[in-house]
Amino acid sequence: MDFMTTRREFITKSACAAGILPLSSFCLPSIFDFADNDSLDVSIFSKHLQFLDYKATGEMAAEMGFSGVDLTVRPGGHVLPERVRTDLPLAIAAIKKSGIHCNLITTAIESVNNPLDMEVLKCASEAKVQVYRTNWYKYKDGMSMQDSLLFYQEEVRKLGQINKELGLIGSYQNVDGIAIGSSFWEVDTILQTVDQKYFGAQYDIRHALAEGGNSWENGFRLLHDKIKVIVLKDFKWGIVNGKWQAINVPVGEGMVDFTTYFKLLKKHHLKPPVSLHIEYDLGGAEQGKEIITVDKKVVFDAIKKDLVTIQKLWKEA
Template sequence: MQRRHFLELSTLAAASAAISTAQDSPATTTRPRLVFTKFLEQVPFDQLAAKIATLGADGLEAPIRKGGHIEPAQAADKLPEFVAALAKEKLKVGILTTDIVRVDKESETLLRTALAQGIKHYRLGPYEYNFKKPIAPQLAEVRAKLKDLAAMNKELGVQGQFQNHRGNNRVGSPLWDLISALEDIDPAQLGIAFDFAHATVEGANAWELNLRRAASHVVAIYFKDYKLEGRSWNPCPLGEGCVGPTSAAVVKEVLPADTPFSLHIEYVGGSGEDRVANTLEAMKQDLATLDKWLPR
């Protein structure tokens, strides 16, 4: 009886240890890693896919807007080709960057075309305030447009994402206005793409407060960095400016582990093949930084 009792206790202890270990182990993240392919729009689809595949990213935040990889009016013909080229490299379009700001025939057509290619997430275009008019009524108009877009998104089965952006007259710049406009809107239909660089430009000491307040609306994270010299914005490699590992620590604390992030590169100059090569190298380096901040 004593031996049996000992074995039972040993079994319970082993099971308890296994449970404890599982609870103490960090959860495996499924966070998609995207790269924003702005400035790479002129690279042929197959070449772009092959180059991005070498970076270890899961997919693209791809500009399908005026001046983007594909003009919206040509999406029905060219988007399937674009998606097929990416699929050959086991990549996908995680976020479609658009100029959409209202419900209209063109917007719905583009989203239906994207959905047919398996693309369910898109970024909206910007809204701006007119300082010659009262702000509150303008924000109410923006809210009405966002509610209409959310209703369309629900009907189609897609999700819209609104990026907070720096700028004295940009809706979402202070974040409080965007959060207010999105109240009672299901983030499954329309949420915030939280851009750390723009959030710190406009709220150097309040970005964490803003993120925590906005967290229930945040559906994507945008990473890029900059140095602020006076009032001048100077983009730089990730981790060398105002955006640091603390941002990733807060992300891990307040956002779900499957919230996608998109890496933005805006500090590479030049043109032509040199700019393409330098942008890809910058993506590689900044992704390595993010791997340290947000390990898979």
């Protein structure tokens, strides 16, 4: 594939310069700039609404006050990768009918050498998705940790080239546990050689605090200029069955210092798109179950409460 400037990119850039297409893929850096207003652009992570069809997902997201939906396009998700050609356009059209956007998708994409991964990216581009999240990488057996990171650094670099051609931005989420990304330095390393206009970090403050403890601000300093999307959720440490573990809780009821975090974002003039995750117990909705054990209203009320809290904390920060 020729990664020189394509006709599509030339036309889009020209239109951006003229102010004709302010929301097109190649104008994307503008959606990451800080704007002086009192609200964040928050999408609901559709994993938590997988008991709803596409139409109902869009309707409920809009009714709860979200700007958009972060759609799961992965095994077990709202859109299955093998059905992306037919189902992704249907899903996005149904969501947009409610007057909200679907600029974000969460995928299991790992490599340009995977034909299904490439099909997902092509369909995302055609559907005018702006940013996608990849799968998490794991350290390779029989390979040193350093060599594993360099291997994935090359995978990310190649994805960035494809993203440039397709007008997409990829993102890698920091995570807790032993997958690559629990350390801020791991994320920084795999992003070293990619064109960062087309691939960056999906910064998860909950995971950052769980793994970084009091040093999470250093992680933010390291990655802040690479952030494309932020994930918001909360947790606290507690004893469960005699063992200490992270317990997920509603936003504002845990250990995440949202005031300091939001002040840091504002200090650096950052207001990235937000994906709201709900990981505390909601009858299986938190796990992406298609059949949940609580009334749907319980789920909707909890999600809306988190959204209202986020916007309040952002305004006050």
